Amino acid sequence: MYKLYILSFFAVLINLTIANANTRDSIGIENNNGKKVIVHQTVAKDTYYSIGRRYNIPPKDIMAFNDNKYLQIGVIIKVPTNLPFSEKTPATPSTATTQAPPEGNLIEHAVQKKENLNMLAEKYGTTVNEIKRINNLRSINLQIGQILKIPANNIAEETTPVETVTQPVVTTTVKPEPVKQIQQVSKPAAAPVTIAAPPATVPSEEFVEHTVASNETIYSIATRYKLTIDQLKAKNNLTDNGLRVGQKLLIKGQYPVKQAYVPPTTADDDDKTDSTLKKPALRLPASRYGLNEIDEKGTATWITDPDLDPTKMLVLHRTAPIGGIIKITNPMSNRVTFAKVVGKFTENETTKDVIIVMTKAVADALGALDKRFFCNITYGGQENEQK
Structure with a gap:
């Protein structure tokens, strides 16, 4: 028993x-x-x-x-x-939360990549402590796919204006009017949408940058700004946890986009452009116009002579007509300049095996690094001078 x-x-x-x-x-x-x-x-x-x-x-x-x-x-x-299912059973969590005054309307949010409690609090118009209290969170760390309950009062208010704005756009497109009139009507209807959007995104675009101080680690910085280590590394494209004193870390917002460098236009470029557009035929060879153009390649040198002013663009050549202009190109620096022929030179120890002698000003304009250097020259022959 x-x-x-x-x-x-x-x-x-x-x-x-x-x-x-x-x-x-x-x-x-x-x-x-x-x-x-x-x-x-x-x-x-x-x-x-x-x-x-x-x-x-x-x-x-x-x-x-x-x-x-x-x-x-x-x-x-x-x-x-x-x-x-019995109707007499206790209410579900969703109905209980909507009837409870302290909690308000709650929605479920699945945590996405690079999201944190601070971002969610700004997005839904609440606080980090409120989200932690509702979800019984003991830390700020989140995982992708985690479901959070968040008050949804502000979201319900923001969605109502968008519905009223889209109604005029639908009615205008239905009318059998010409294409130009439909475009003119649709532009004013789209304007309120673009103006209403910035106030909601301005708080999230706040720019915050942190300068690493001594004894700071990536963990202490992430904890200070309520971020995870992975979020901080992804924001700054970091491959490891190492930091250096004085390093700049982006916490919130985006760096301004640098504009591409546009080189300034010069008078020579304008002249070339005008001549190309207005008179394309001038790009033909000089022989087409009965001119005799001579091209030479060889070694050039610059000298200091009391008869040649070193500050002026002057050259000496064996056969080029005196008083003419020679075009000189330095293929090493890709620089081009023009100089006046003021005389002829005879071969000596300094001018041995060279095709042209120039002043220091011409050599500097060509970016010459040595006293003797290779160059290309172009000038008109004796026939041009006689004509």
């Missing part, structure tokens, strides 16, 4: 334990086509297997119902059952 009492007592204890286990972490139920779905918030050491054993549901069914969601502390999952 005593054995029967003892067995019945243990059976009652086991049933109470199972009942407490089934409802220990349940925060509500939902109706799924007439079937009851248990809303469960995970705790430490929770797995799909332990949750299935707790609610007496196969783990495969729970994983399929939640798309194999990653489990961590505080994540909300739903456990499907075959029990009929």
Whole structure:
């Protein structure tokens, strides 16, 4: 007889334990086509297997119902059952939160890549502490795919103006009017949308930059600005955790885009452009116009002579007509200049094996690094002078 009492007592204890286990972490139920779905918030050491054993549901069914969601502390999952849903059951978390005045309307937000609590608080018009309190978060670290409950009062207010603006655009396009008139009507309707958008994005575009000081680490800087280490590294394209004193780190916003350098135009470029556009035929060879043009390649040198002013663009050549102009090109520096022929030179120790002798001013204009250097010259022959 005593054995029967003892067995019945243990059976009652086991049933109470199972009942407490089934409802220990349940925060509500939902109706799924007439079937009851248990809303469960995970705790430490929770797995799909332990949750299935707790609610007496196969783990495969729970994983399929939640798309194999990653489990961590505080994540909300739903456990499907075959029990009929009763209207007398307690309200689901969504209805309870909407009726509770302190919480307001809540929405579920799935954490995306590079998102943090500070960004979500600015986006939904709330505070970091409010999000942490509603979701029972002990730190600011988030994981991709984590579901957060966030007050949605400000979002409902912002969506109403957009619907009223889009209505005029639909009515104007339906009217059988010419294409030009439709474009003129649609432009004023689109203007309010572009003007209303900036106020919502101005707070997120605030520029914040941090200069690394001594004894600072990437972890301390990320904690100071309520970011994760991965978010801070991605924001600044960092491959490791090493920092140096004085290094600039971008915390929020974007660096201004640098404009591409546009070289200034010179008078020579304008003349070339005008001559090309107005008289393209002038680009033909000089022989086309009966001119005799001579090209030479060889070594050039510059000298200091009391008869030659070193500050003027003067050259000496064996055969070029005196008083003519020679075009000189330095292929090493890709510089071109023009100089006046003032005489001829005779070969000596300084001018041996050279084709032209010039002043220091001409050599500097060509960017010559040595006293003797290779160059190309172009000038008109004796026939041009006679004509």
